[in-house]
Amino acid sequence: MKTNVLGYPRIGAKRELKKVSERYWKGTATKTELVEMGKQLKLSNWKLMQNAGIDLIPSNDFSFYDQVLDATLTYGCIPARYQKIKEKESQLDLYFAMARGLQNNEFDVTAMEMTKWFDTNYHYLVPEFTANQEFELFSLKPVHEFKEALAHNITTKPVVLSPVTYLLLGKEKEGGFNRIDLLDNLLPVFYKLIEGLVDAGATYIQIDEPCLALDITDKDREAIKKLYSTLAYKFPELNVILTSYFDCYGDNLETVLQLPVHALHLDLVRCSLQLDDILNATNFKNDKILSLGIIDGRNIWKTNFEDTIATIKKVEAQIGKDNVWLATSCSLLHSPYDLDLEESEEALPVSVKQWLAFAKQKVDELVTLKKLAAGDASKEVLTKLVDNTRALKAKKESSIIHNAAVKARLSLLTAKDSERNAEFLSRQKIQKDQLKLPAYPTTTIGSFPQTKEVRSWRSKFKKKELSLDAYNQLIKQEIEETIRFQEKIGLDVLVHGECERNDMVEYFGEKLEGFAISNFGWVQSYGSRAVKPPILFGDVSRPVPMTVKWSDYAQSLSSKVVKGMLTGPVTILQWSFVRNDQSRSETCKQIALAIRDEVNDLEEVGLQAIQVDEPAIREGLPLRKEHWSAYLSWAVESFKIATSGVADKTQIHTHMCYCEFNDIIQHIANLDADVITIETSRSKMDLLNVFVDFKYPNEIGPGVYDIHSPRVPEVSEIEELLQKASKLLPVDNIWVNPDCGLKTRDWPETKLALENLVQAAKTMRSKLETAY
Numbered sequence: 001m002k003t004n005v006l007g008y009p010r011i012g013a014k015r016e017l018k019k020v021s022e023r024y025w026k027g028t029a030t031k032t033e034l035v036e037m038g039k040q041l042k043l044s045n046w047k048l049m050q051n052a053g054i055d056l057i058p059s060n061d062f063s064f065y066d067q068v069l070d071a072t073l074t075y076g077c078i079p080a081r082y083q084k085i086k087e088k089e090s091q092l093d094l095y096f097a098m099a100r101g102l103q104n105n106e107f108d109v110t111a112m113e114m115t116k117w118f119d120t121n122y123h124y125l126v127p128e129f130t131a132n133q134e135f136e137l138f139s140l141k142p143v144h145e146f147k148e149a150l151a152h153n154i155t156t157k158p159v160v161l162s163p164v165t166y167l168l169l170g171k172e173k174e175g176g177f178n179r180i181d182l183l184d185n186l187l188p189v190f191y192k193l194i195e196g197l198v199d200a201g202a203t204y205i206q207i208d209e210p211c212l213a214l215d216i217t218d219k220d221r222e223a224i225k226k227l228y229s230t231l232a233y234k235f236p237e238l239n240v241i242l243t244s245y246f247d248c249y250g251d252n253l254e255t256v257l258q259l260p261v262h263a264l265h266l267d268l269v270r271c272s273l274q275l276d277d278i279l280n281a282t283n284f285k286n287d288k289i290l291s292l293g294i295i296d297g298r299n300i301w302k303t304n305f306e307d308t309i310a311t312i313k314k315v316e317a318q319i320g321k322d323n324v325w326l327a328t329s330c331s332l333l334h335s336p337y338d339l340d341l342e343e344s345e346e347a348l349p350v351s352v353k354q355w356l357a358f359a360k361q362k363v364d365e366l367v368t369l370k371k372l373a374a375g376d377a378s379k380e381v382l383t384k385l386v387d388n389t390r391a392l393k394a395k396k397e398s399s400i401i402h403n404a405a406v407k408a409r410l411s412l413l414t415a416k417d418s419e420r421n422a423e424f425l426s427r428q429k430i431q432k433d434q435l436k437l438p439a440y441p442t443t444t445i446g447s448f449p450q451t452k453e454v455r456s457w458r459s460k461f462k463k464k465e466l467s468l469d470a471y472n473q474l475i476k477q478e479i480e481e482t483i484r485f486q487e488k489i490g491l492d493v494l495v496h497g498e499c500e501r502n503d504m505v506e507y508f509g510e511k512l513e514g515f516a517i518s519n520f521g522w523v524q525s526y527g528s529r530a531v532k533p534p535i536l537f538g539d540v541s542r543p544v545p546m547t548v549k550w551s552d553y554a555q556s557l558s559s560k561v562v563k564g565m566l567t568g569p570v571t572i573l574q575w576s577f578v579r580n581d582q583s584r585s586e587t588c589k590q591i592a593l594a595i596r597d598e599v600n601d602l603e604e605v606g607l608q609a610i611q612v613d614e615p616a617i618r619e620g621l622p623l624r625k626e627h628w629s630a631y632l633s634w635a636v637e638s639f640k641i642a643t644s645g646v647a648d649k650t651q652i653h654t655h656m657c658y659c660e661f662n663d664i665i666q667h668i669a670n671l672d673a674d675v676i677t678i679e680t681s682r683s684k685m686d687l688l689n690v691f692v693d694f695k696y697p698n699e700i701g702p703g704v705y706d707i708h709s710p711r712v713p714e715v716s717e718i719e720e721l722l723q724k725a726s727k728l729l730p731v732d733n734i735w736v737n738p739d740c741g742l743k744t745r746d747w748p749e750t751k752l753a754l755e756n757l758v759q760a761a762k763t764m765r766s767k768l769e770t771a772y
């Protein structure tokens with residue numbers, strides 16, 4: 001039996017990679033410093049796994065930005081706009097230009113598009129393909145990393161993204177072809193890479209093929225057959241580990257079982273039933289090793305040793321001890337580093353901590369399970385088993401998990417609780433009378449720049465170098481400045497700016513009962529950005545208001561309408577580590593009730609507009625369509641529970657970003673928010689068409705300023721976008737706003753851009769007046 005780790009986190013236990021990368025981009029760290037940090041991080045991961053006794057240690061799972069972008073360089077699929085940079089700059093600078101765009105005296109190129117990695121909060125850079133796309137072995141990173149480990153006497157298992165999944169994850173940049181047809185161009189490059197790895201001494205290779213967790217076509221399946229049969233033919237000695245995760249093989253199982261691979265990896269956390277499907281399948285010829293992904297790479301709960309041992313015994317009895325491996329369900333990229341770093345009892349009580357395992361602890365679990373399965377009865381191993389059983393028993397019986405009042409409240413919910421009183425058209429009329437906003441009302445999505453200064457106040461407050469009073473005073477000043485700024489430039493619906501929030505989900509996790517917070521539980525979201533998902537361990541309730549004080553204060557400063565700002569229940573669920581002892585729908589509705597209380601309290605103190613953001617609603621969609629409608633039904637209901645407790649005069653906003661609405665537009669309409677703001681500026685309003693074709697009934701703010709770039713849009717550009725929107729939507733329904741929150745921007749460009757935005761709205765209004 002081998003232990004198999006699919007990938008390890010790479011940002012550093014204390015986000016060392018983030019810090020040095022950001023300094024490198026600013027010009028305050030050298031390339032050598034950056035590369036050295038990369039080497040250190042890789043080596044410490046390899047050593048950790050080697051010392052723990054892991055058999056299949058991954059390499060090429062490290063990345064300076066993103067593993068799909070790494071594959072783009074490996075396969076030499078560099079879009080034409082980077083050609084000059086490719087000729088003149090180092091490979092690393094080309095790489096960062098593709099990741100982040102590059103604007104200086106010499107170059108002005110945009111970044112590659114970024115999108116969600118399956119149903120995770122990780123984002124990858126989308127490969128771009130043209131009809132005659134050519135490939136070349138441009139970067140030998142996988143080979144270099146294998147050799148780098150070997151130089152330390154560590155033989156690793158290279159992790160390579162399959163050419164088929166690579167093609168499917170990308171986008172055709174022109175019409176007239178199907179990207180899967182590029183496989184014939186790509187395969188020779190792929191085989192050359194494999195040859196390089198074999199020559200360097202690799203005997204096991206993990207080929208990541210997560211598209212097997214999706215609904216794919218017969219043509220895609222044919223491509224997969226071709227890839228693996230040729231691979232087996234060309235490299236008969238190589239042990240190929242076919243690796244998919246995040247869902248069942250499903251319809252692809254029959255194809256998968258035919259493939260001539262050494263081992264087949266199963267994500268048994270996301271899909272435990274497939275084990276029996278495979279063992280019972282008529283074409284399972286017992287010619288493959290099964291890599292049982294039993295350690296959850298997406299969540300932080302301890303593995304149940306007793307149950308897992310039972311599973312292992314069962315499989316061993318059926319296919320033989322030699323054919324069973326133990327593995328993480330997916331890469332540990334989605335797990336935080338090390339639970340041992342969590343020393344603060346305040347944030348993460350011992351009672352909760354004893355239930356958890358981060359990446360380092362998961363590695364240890366894997367090794368312990370292997371020993372237990374082999375019948376190791378040493379004191380050390382048996383103690384671990386006893387501790388595991390005890391911790392999980394304590395969890396089951398824990399009084400801090402169960403809250404009878406929350407369960408009772410949930411059981412009393414009726415259909416009325418998720419419907420507003422009046423229909424949208426009546427509400428719209430009431431709200432227009434009440435709010436007295438001009439045509440083309442202007443607003444923002446909620447957050448204003450999170451400066452280093454603001455973050456340093458919070459950091460000092462947490463380290464007790466700043467008192468609560470002093471911290472609150474600074475936050476108040478910042479809110480006042482943000483309100484005055486918005487008044488000065490003439491925005492219509494103001495926000496308080498969210499400077500008091502570390503993150504739109506973690507902040508609420510800190511305030512709600514049923515959540516615990518880690519100090520160092522960082523998980524990469526994209527590039528150098530990370531999030532610290534709160535740990536939702538028990539029934540959720542809201543002991544005290546969470547945002548009311550700040551929104552109330554902001555409203556007290558201005559006679560203009562101030563909008564309250566909340567994160568929606570689906571997004572809080574999606575971006576937290578969620579308990580696995582009850583259904584997600586039930587947990588989501590509990591969060592919804594807590595947010596409902598907050599919405600009602602905001603209304604109570606006089607907020608006339610309240611925004612409940614749901615940017616993660618689409619990412620929460622199950623990977624396979626057959627499960628969509630069940631999810632959408634409870635997701636929409638949860639949003640409506642949260643937002644339907646207010647009077648008709650209170651205007652509910654929501655915001656969603658970077659998602660395709662095509663196939664879920666009916667459900668977006670079912671949310672029945674009075675106003676929705678969406679991202680449209682990058683696509684020049686193309687994303688709006690879905691709303692137009694659907695005749696989306698409620699008010700809508702198509703983003704007119706791309707906040708993901710420091711570039712300031714001209715008044716004329718914004719006006720043009722608004723003209724376009726005005727041709728598509730009733731003018732009465734149009735709002736004017738940026739694409740998304742402004743927290744990642746700096747003040748200077750924010751000021752200029754918002755001034756231009758207000759000016760464009762004013763011009764649009766004056767044109768309306770002359771038209772009458």
Ligand code: 39S
Nearest residue numbers: 121452455456458459502503504505525528529530531575
């Ligand atoms: N998921 C979540 N949860 N939240 C989101 O906003 C998003 N947005 C989308 C999709 N998914 C999301 C895109 N993803 C960040 C992270 C994810 C994003 C977008 C942006 C981001 O900016 N993250 C920050 C980062 O990586 C961390 C934000 C944070 O929690 O830099 N900040 C804390 C705070 O403000 C801690 C800040 C910190 O680093 O309090 N403090 C320093 C330290 O502890 C000290 C700061 C100083 O003294 O200067 O060492």
Ligand code: ZN
Nearest residue numbers: 656657740741
């Ligand atoms: Zn957004």
